[in-house]
Amino acid sequence: MKSKLFGSTVLVAGLLIFSGAVFAHHGTGISYDLTVPPVTTKATVTEFKWANPHIGIYVDIKDDTGNVENWSIEGNSPYNWARMGWNRKTLKPGDEITITFYRSKVPNVHAGVIAKAVLADGTEVLRFQRDTPAAGDGVR
Amino acid sequence: MRKRFMSLVVALFAMVVLSSITFAQKFDSHDLTGVWQREGDRGINPVVPEMTPEGLKRFNANKPSYGRPLGAPLNGEHIGRVRAVPPAQGNSLVGDCNPPGIPRLYFEPEPVEFIQIPGKLLQFFSWTRALREIWTDGRKFPEDVDALMPSWYGYNIGKWEADTFVVDSLGYDERSWLDHFGYPHSAEMGMQERFQRVSADTMEMVLAINDPAIYKTPWMSQKHVFKRVPKEQLTLNGWYGFLEGICAPIDEGDFNKRVRDPAGGVTR
Numbered sequence: 001m002k003s004k005l006f007g008s009t010v011l012v013a014g015l016l017i018f019s020g021a022v023f024a025h026h027g028t029g030i031s032y033d034l035t036v037p038p039v040t041t042k043a044t045v046t047e048f049k050w051a052n053p054h055i056g057i058y059v060d061i062k063d064d065t066g067n068v069e070n071w072s073i074e075g076n077s078p079y080n081w082a083r084m085g086w087n088r089k090t091l092k093p094g095d096e097i098t099i100t101f102y103r104s105k106v107p108n109v110h111a112g113v114i115a116k117a118v119l120a121d122g123t124e125v126l127r128f129q130r131d132t133p134a135a136g137d138g139v140r
Numbered sequence: 141m142r143k144r145f146m147s148l149v150v151a152l153f154a155m156v157v158l159s160s161i162t163f164a165q166k167f168d169s170h171d172l173t174g175v176w177q178r179e180g181d182r183g184i185n186p187v188v189p190e191m192t193p194e195g196l197k198r199f200n201a202n203k204p205s206y207g208r209p210l211g212a213p214l215n216g217e218h219i220g221r222v223r224a225v226p227p228a229q230g231n232s233l234v235g236d237c238n239p240p241g242i243p244r245l246y247f248e249p250e251p252v253e254f255i256q257i258p259g260k261l262l263q264f265f266s267w268t269r270a271l272r273e274i275w276t277d278g279r280k281f282p283e284d285v286d287a288l289m290p291s292w293y294g295y296n297i298g299k300w301e302a303d304t305f306v307v308d309s310l311g312y313d314e315r316s317w318l319d320h321f322g323y324p325h326s327a328e329m330g331m332q333e334r335f336q337r338v339s340a341d342t343m344e345m346v347l348a349i350n351d352p353a354i355y356k357t358p359w360m361s362q363k364h365v366f367k368r369v370p371k372e373q374l375t376l377n378g379w380y381g382f383l384e385g386i387c388a389p390i391d392e393g394d395f396n397k398r399v400r401d402p403a404g405g406v407t408r
Contacts, residue, residue, distance in 0.1 A: 027205035027227040031403040051391035052384075053267075056399055072399040079250055079266070082376055082383055104403040105226075111403035 028074070028129070032102045032113040035133050039103060039112070045095040046070060050088035053077050057091065057114060057126070059099060073101050074113040076128050086125055096120050102129060167340040169303040172254040172261065175374065176343055176366035182206065182247040183319045184347060185362045188218045195324060195354035202322030205230040220321030228396070228404025232322070233315060235396070237387035239292040241316030242309070243331070243347055243361075245270060250385055251369050261298055261305070266382040274298040274307050285311040290327060292316055307333040318349065326353040341368040 028034070043059035055075030060068050075081070078088075091097070097119055101112035115129040191199060207221040214222055227235055234240050240248065250266035259277040264270075274296040282288055285295055294309035314327040329351040337343045347361035371380055401408055 027224065027230075027400075027404075030205055030209055030224045031226040031228070031400070049391075049394070051388075051395070053387050053392065054395050054399070056395050058398070072402065074399050074403065077385075079383055079385055083373070104405075106403065106405040109402045109405070111399055113403075 028113055031104060031111075032074075033105045034102050034113075034129065036102075037132060038100050038115045038129070040098065040100040043071070043097055043099045045091050045093055045097060047093060048088070048091035050078055052079075055081065055126075057099075057117070059097070061099075069110050071101075071110045071112065073099065073111070075126060076114075081126065084127070090125050091117065100131060167337060169337050170300060170305075171256065172305060172335060172337055172343060173256050175251050175253045175369040177251040177369050178246060178345075179365050179367060183218075183220070183321060184243065184323070184349070184359060186218045188220065188323070189355040189357045189359050191355055192353060194326075198324035198354065199322065202232075202317060202324060203230045204232055204317070204320060204322035205235075206320035218321075220319075220323055223322060226400075226404030226406075228401045228406035232317065232320075234387075235392075237389045237392045239270065239316070240268065241292040241313065242272065242294055243333075243349075244317055244319050245293075246345070246364065247319055251374075251382075252366075253382075264382075267385045267387075269382070269384065269386055272296065281310055286327065290314070294331065303336060305335040307331075307335070309333075324354055325349065325351050328353055342366070343368075 041061055043061045045057070045059055047056070047058040049056040049058070055078060057073040057075050059071050059073065061071050062068050081087075097117045099117050100115040102115060103109075104111040113129060114126055115131055116124055117126045118124050203223070203225050204220075205224050205227040207224045210223050210225055212222040224230075234244075245265050245267065246252070248265075248267040252266065253264040255262040255264060259275065261274040261276060263272040263274065265272070270293060272293040276298045279297060281295060281297065288295075288311060290313035291311050292313050295311040296307055296309040298305060298307045300306070309331045310329075312325065312327065312329050312331075314325060314329075316325070317323060318325050329349060331350070332348045334346045334348075335343060336345075343366040345361075345364045345366065347359075347364075349355070349359040349361075351359075374380055374382065376383060397408070
């Protein structure tokens with residue numbers, strides 16, 4: 001219990017400390033539209049690429065008509081996320097998750113930047129952007 | 141009882157204050173060894189000197205992805221802050237994992253380790269794992285430095301001036317950008333870095349860029365503050381050290397092709 005509490009404290013401290021670096025990721029507010037609410041949807045992980053300088057999260061998402069499309073989601077750097085407690089085993093192919101992401105500004109492109117992922121057991125992981133747009137988002 | 145309790149509180153308070161003062165004073169101003177993390181926003185200085193026609197030409201040819209979108213209102217900021225295009229449409233060499241060079245590498249969010257050994261000070265940058273040599277053995281700059289290999293990290297000579305470690309450098313590769321905003325430099329750029337350790341856990345750095353071909357006056361940086369990184373912050377799974385921060389083209393190329401390019405509306 002004590003170590004769990006400590007772990008949570010470290011995670012929260014990490015989030016606070018690195019929020020500056022996180023939101024300073026280059027090109028994020030340029031390629032992706034952070035001025036509109038992000039998409040939240042069920043997804044199946046097809047690949048989780050823990051690599052420098054950007055982590056790639058690839059997921060299958062079912063659209064309104066039942067078609068399954070593969071989406072490419074941009075993550076943070078391993079340097080930042082490792083220090084927030086996540087690693088290359090945080091996601092694996094086949095994981096059913098709820099993913100929240102901001103879409104590309106380019107219409108009809110299956111690409112986005114992650115806000116967060118939630119595992120089947122409710123654990124929130126890979127926090128990167130906010131859940132809702134904030135003043136200044138997208139115009140850094 | 142109450143008096144005893146108050147005495148204990150006062151004694152504890154005094155111990156904390158005294159120990160922090162003692163700790164704060166206990167450092168060698170000529171010892172820069174350690175892992176340091178720069179604080180604050182990226183960039184040299186929001187106050188940018190006027191560029192020459194050649195400088196402007198190179199500046200306009202550089203297409204960065206950091207800052208606000210190209211054409212956004214200036215809002216009193218420097219012009220470099222409103223030039224960002226999607227990375228897929230940009231032309232920063234770093235986007236293909238080429239070396240960031242100096243001083244741009246200072247402005248990355250990862251730390252740098254200073255290692256002082258006889259004859260030189262080594263800077264080991266976490267991001268890209270670049271190793272930069274600053275020679276302190278009394279040498280002079282190479283003759284005809286332009287004839288040698290252009291350097292991403294410079295030909296660097298360091299010396300102490302009182303409590304300031306002064307680094308003069310020449311011979312830079314003109315393809316690198318000075319920062320994330322795409323400010324250019326020429327091969328003739330000379331740079332001076334001045335480091336001062338002001339406390340056990342704080343180091344300050346000021347840069348001066350002298351490049352008359354590009355800037356009409358020398359570009360003085362703002363004061364950049366570095367904080368010492370505690371060991372526990374760099375310990376993962378019981379292993380202390382930098383997580384390998386290599387930008388490998390095989391990874392970045394894959395990422396660009398699958399994420400960045402489509403997100404930026406580019407098909408290659």
